[in-house]
Amino acid sequence: xMKKAIQYISSSxxxxxxxxxxxxxISYSFNGSSINYNEVKTINIDKFPIRSAYVWAPxxxxxxxxxxxxxxxxxxxQIQKRNGDLQLSGEITEYSQINKSVxxxxxxxxxxxxxxxxxxFVNTKNRTQDxxxxxxxxAEYDSSRQLADVQEELVQQIIDDLVDxxxxxTVANW
Numbered sequence: 001x002m003k004k005a006i007q008y009i010s011s012s013x014x015x016x017x018x019x020x021x022x023x024x025x026i027s028y029s030f031n032g033s034s035i036n037y038n039e040v041k042t043i044n045i046d047k048f049p050i051r052s053a054y055v056w057a058p059x060x061x062x063x064x065x066x067x068x069x070x071x072x073x074x075x076x077x078q079i080q081k082r083n084g085d086l087q088l089s090g091e092i093t094e095y096s097q098i099n100k101s102v103x104x105x106x107x108x109x110x111x112x113x114x115x116x117x118x119x120x121f122v123n124t125k126n127r128t129q130d131x132x133x134x135x136x137x138x139a140e141y142d143s144s145r146q147l148a149d150v151q152e153e154l155v156q157q158i159i160d161d162l163v164d165x166x167x168x169x170t171v172a173n174w
Contacts, residue, residue, distance in 0.1 A: 035075060035171050039125045043077040044084035048117060051091040056151060063092065063117070063159050070163045075171060086170065087122040093134070097147065100140055108143040113151075115158045121170050133169065137161040 045068050050060050067088070071077055077086065094116035099108040116136040123129040137158040141150045 035077070036125075037076055040085040040123070041078060042080050042084040043071055043075075043086040043088065044080050044082050045071065046087075046089040048089075049091050050095065051093050052095045052116075054095045054097075056095060056155065058152070059092065059095065059115070059155055059159075062156060063162070066156075066159050066163050067166065070167050071171075074167065085124050087124070088119065088166070088170065090117055090119040090132075092116070093118050094136070099143070110140050111143045111147075112138050112140050113147070113154050113158065114138045115155070115162065117162055117166070119166055119169075129170075131169070135162050135165045135169075137165070 045064070047064050048060065048067075050057075068079055072079060077084075092115065094114060097111050097113050100110040100112040101108070103109045114136060115138075116134055118132070118134050120132045121130060139154040139157050141147075141154060
């Protein structure tokens, strides 16, 4: 009698689990965006001019290209020159370096490179999502090295971080 009761309980549990697995469906989007493509089809991304006191000229093109690539690769949005359903504009407002730490001898050990970008985002299909916001990214390097030796690598690293922040704020809705 006990054996039949155990079999009955086991069968009931198995049947319940199967029903739960069949009834539940979980949908994930791994492209990182939550865009309603029935409404939003295009995006225009303006150039982000450098408006900081300290300037490294290649940074403007690096930032624009990385930003445009992110939207092109992670969404189905078509990039156009103007009047997109989504619109991104702004400027690079800060490019600076500061001494981050000092050695026992009183010399700088680490230097921090910082980039700040002011972003204006307009969603013509849902104006409640519009914003103007600043995003900042930093990277550190050993002060024994010259900035010119590490600049391109660090700037790209910071830009990648900034683009992720901007992408998440505009279309990921995390």
